[in-house]
Amino acid sequence: MSLVRWNPARDLSALPSDVLSMRKEFDRLFDSFFHGDTTDTTSAFTSAWIPAVDIAERENDFVVKMELPGVAKEDVRITMQEDILTIRGEKKQEKESKGSEFHRIERSFGSFQRSFTLPASVKAGDIDASFSDGVLHVTLPKAEEARPKQIDVKVK
Amino acid sequence: MMARLESLSAYAPLDIEENNEGVVVVAEVPGVKKEDVKVSLEHGVLSIGGERKPQAPAGDARGLVREHRLGKFQRTVRLPYEVDAAAVSAELSDGLLRIVLPKAEAAKPKEIVIR
Incomplete structure (x- = not known):
């Protein structure tokens, strides 16, 4: 048996494509969440709050x-x-004013x-x-x- | 998929928005009365504290579902720059607490004229 150098990138590429696309979706959600892009109505975040x-x-x-x-x-x-x-x-969401930047969005x-x-x-x-x-x-x-x-x- | 139950008065979720004039903090405090909220500013840290007290119907009412969180809440936010403390204003309406914190003159962006 020979030793093979572990290549983390190769392991990633071996992942099934649906796992990768899920990862992509998470990245997208993460992005839209932290950049305040809530206009994207297809995002799982926008339609998924349950008022108590x-x-x-x-x-x-x-x-x-x-x-x-x-x-x-x-x-x-x-x-x-x-x-x-x-x-x-x-x-x-209230209309955000021009030139403003969100530091935090929890609502x-x-x-x-x-x-x-x-x-x-x-x-x-x-x-x-x-x-x-x-x-x-x-x-x-x-x-x-x-x-x-x-x-x-x-x-x- | 990511549905989450929102009873947040014990936590008071907030948005922080900055523009050229200052910072606007909006916190959700449904069912909280004005006299039960305290907003303070000290050493560049904004504190929002308060208490959500039980409302009617109480007494003979039998609770079938209880998701609202009652009790005290406290949030602190470190502000990214100096604000004009005398000009800070806060307003509570429809369960939203809106705090406007104008930037201090010293913190406003200034254009320097090149001679």
Whole structure:
């Protein structure tokens, strides 16, 4: 057996092409991320942020709160289909001024969509939504049949 | 592929943008009240601290999903040059904290005329 000098470049070239193209894609993402090029809508980063929610149940309604800092209310759509609540929208990046340079970008932009199945039926016509401090509040009143009922039982 | 859950009030993600006039720092602090945020500047380091307090509905409400992070957050940013501390302004609206830090005269680029 003879000794062969290890050539790291040869090992790289032996990689299957899909691994290399994945590496290229990562390089591209890395590049666009650090150079603030968020106009590329094909990038995995732009369409992949999930706004956090809190959902609480009260006696007569549900309250869904979603963190949407900097999102305009015109850019949010709320729909209710059967028992599924869907909130979708887009967080747009403010127009950057000319001649400016980003030192750091940690915020995410782009479209989002989340759906939730509520544990009881709600009155779709009475759903109320409002924004406060960058948090979307959606109040969904329970349908009559879903409300807790108090029945007086007469004891004879 | 790279979906990540964003509950960032405990962390407050921020963007830092520089132009000829100065630096603009924008931090996301959804659900945080103005009186619960403190911004300070000391020795070229900008500090953003605050607390996200629980909001209504509380009490009889039963939490089904809890992803929002409550509590204190703290971020510090070292500024790349001297700023005019007296002219720094901060504004909180729609869950965004926007801090504008104009460059000090000494830090602005100057053109030197060749005689």
